[in-house]
Amino acid sequence: MVIFPIIIVLSFVLFVYYWVAISRSKDKLTQHYFHAKSRICLGIFVLVFGINQYLYYETRLSLFIGIVFVILGGMQLIRGIKETKHYRNEWRRLYPKEN
Template sequence: MIFFPIVIVLSLVLYIFFKVRILSVKDELTMRYTNAKARICLGILLFFFGINQYLFYETRLSLFIGIIFVFFGFIQAQYGFKLFKYFRKEILRKAEATG
């Protein structure tokens, strides 16, 4: 059961890291690419937090709340992954054009 808290803390640290890194990036395309990575980390955080809460409390209320967290975490991670793939292609296309 130590797996879920480790993933939750790791994804929280990565989410904060990517959000802070956005402040130092000047290029808007790279900024959006970094924000997509942050969305993936946030989705993983919500997903595993929802699972962990149900396994910790095991009540009907925690099940419903956990389902909501898992749902929104999955949607957030999926959307972040789509953005990640799109902006990665755009960055590679921009690199080919300039270089």
Template sequence: MVVFPIVIIISIVLYVYYKVMILRGSDPLIQEILNAKARISLGIFISFFGVNQYLYYQTKIALYVAIVFLIFGLLQMYTGIKRYQHYKSEQRKRKENI
């Protein structure tokens, strides 16, 4: 079960990385794309953290908390993926017009 902590650490590092890159960027479209990537990373972090906690404790309360974390994580990932696809297509349109 070493995989879960590794994924958790990588996803939180990516989340922080994308948030810092948003501050460094000046183009609003690129900032939105980076924000969508940060949301995906945050969703992965929340989901894997919830599952990891359930596997560690294995109680009913941990199960309920893991389900809540999993739902919130999946919602973050879903909205992040949708936003990423939308803004990536906007970026392609912008490049075609130039």
């Protein structure tokens, strides 16, 4: 089960990357877009972390904690996907020549 730690580390690194990109960007639309992308990475991190914890410990307590993490991570992931689609469409609407 080496795939889960790889996904956890990769999603956390991407989360930090997008979080730094937010602070470096001056455009508000770009900041919102990067924030949505970082929300997707955070959702994947929390979701996979919850699954990994249950598979590692396999106790009833880790099941309940894992369910909470999966729900919270799924909510972050879904909201991030919706925000990413919205801000991508706004970017295309405001800057049609750069597509």
